[in-house]
Amino acid sequence: MATRVKIALIYFGAVIIALLMAEAYYAGVFNFGTPIKNLKADVKVISGKNIQGHKILGYAPSANSSYLINKYYGDSLLYKYSQTIDKYGLRKNQSPDSSSWANAALFFGDSFTFGEGVEDHETSSSIFQNKSHGKFKAINYAYIGYGPHQTLALLENNLEKKPLSGLKPQVGILQIIPDHVFRVADKSGWDFFGPEYKISEKTNKLVYNGAFNNNITGKIKSFFFRSHLVKxxxxxxxxxxxxxxxxxxxxxxxxYQIFNERYGNKFYVILWQLKESESDLYSQILTQLCKLGVPVIEIKDILPDYSPNSSKYIIQFDNHPNKYTHKLLGEYLYELVQK
Structure with a gap:
């Protein structure tokens, strides 16, 4: 009996050691074989607080806060930039305020719209606002890691209204990427308390189903997903x-329907394809959106040479739009709205 216990303990210890070594390898601690390089962000809170939980959206930036972010690929610094969050908990556009504003342009989406990797004045929403010369106030409702389910929850709960401060929305812009398929289906690996939507088997209509997880299961998943091996x-x-x-x-x-019914204006959907391996998923998304009558602007319509020259528009290793791309997007969207 004692021998069996010893053997079991040896096997158990070997498994634990193997798991710890695998965790260390995927964390980039060891350099044997092909070194693992992870993207990691060093976030310094300059003022206010860091990210906070949100009862509807799952999580959100804290109001009246500012951050300095250094993003690394392995040990190499990819970029550094600052974020300023306004009193409504939204990314601030660093452009002159205007007393002549009567209209608003609402920007929805994830880190592509929020402006991961670029300064406040370099985001597409800031560029759009500056280009309008006081005609539009651009309001950036996007945040890092969000999906279209956050946009829908935001609109369903009228969360877009308070930041408007009496301005009339004339246009809504939502950027989506193929990875959003995973995010709306609770397969992101980080959005454990985001709003969940299901398609009813009886009516084939969309229904809100609360948060992805309750407080207990969400915290358990969050704990395990701290592991590089698990991820x-x-x-x-x-x-x-x-x-x-x-x-x-x-x-x-x-x-799209809520925005148009509420404001009677234009709602544009921009669809990105980041890599060739996403081509099949991209095509399926485009087909489904067109089938439902949602007008889609493909990124190749805005950046015709994007596919063969993506490095010109995307931050290396990080895959977020660079400041040049934000500038082109902001200018394109403003000209589009004027037509």
Missing amino acids: NIFYRNRKYSYDDVELLAKVVKES
């Missing part, structure tokens, strides 16, 4: 289904 296994093995693509399309469609 590596998860991202290597996650799959999407036709139902996930349909869910994304219906979430975008519902946001």
Whole structure:
């Protein structure tokens, strides 16, 4: 009996050591074989507080805060930039205020719209606002890691109204990427308390289903996803289904309808394809959106040479739009609205 216990303990110890070594490898501690380089951000809070929980959106930046962010790929600094969050908890446009504002342009989305990697005055919303010369106030409702489900929850709960301060929205802009298929289906690996939507089997309509997880399961998942090993296994093995693509399309469609019914104006959807391996998923998303009657602007319509020259527009290793791309997007969107 004692021998069996010893053998069991040896096996158990070996498993623990193997798991710890795998964790250290995927964390980039060891350099044997092919070194693992992870993207990591060093966030320094200059004023206010860091990210906070949100009862509707899952999480959100803290109001009246500012941050300095250094983003690394392995040990190499990719970029550094600052973020300023206004009194409404939204990314601030560093452009002159104007007493002549009567109209608003509402920007929705994730880090692409929020402006991960660029300064406050370099985001597409800031460029749009500056280009309008006082005609439009651009309001950036996006945040890092969000998906279209946050946009829909925001609109369903009228969260866009308070920052308007009496301005009339004339246009809404939502940027989406293929990864949003995973985000709306609770397969992101970080958005554990975000708003969940389901397609009803009885009516085939979209229904709100509360948060992705309750407080206990959400915290358990959050704990395990701190592990580099767990994240590596998860991202290597996650799959999407036709139902996930349909869910994304219906979430975008519902946001499109709410905006147009509420404000009677234009709502543009911009669809990105970041890499060739996403081509099939990209095509499925585009097909579903068109099937539901959602007008889509493909990124190749804005940046015709994007596919063969993506390095010109995207931050290396990080895959977020650089400041040059934000400038082109902001200018393109303003000219589009004027037509």
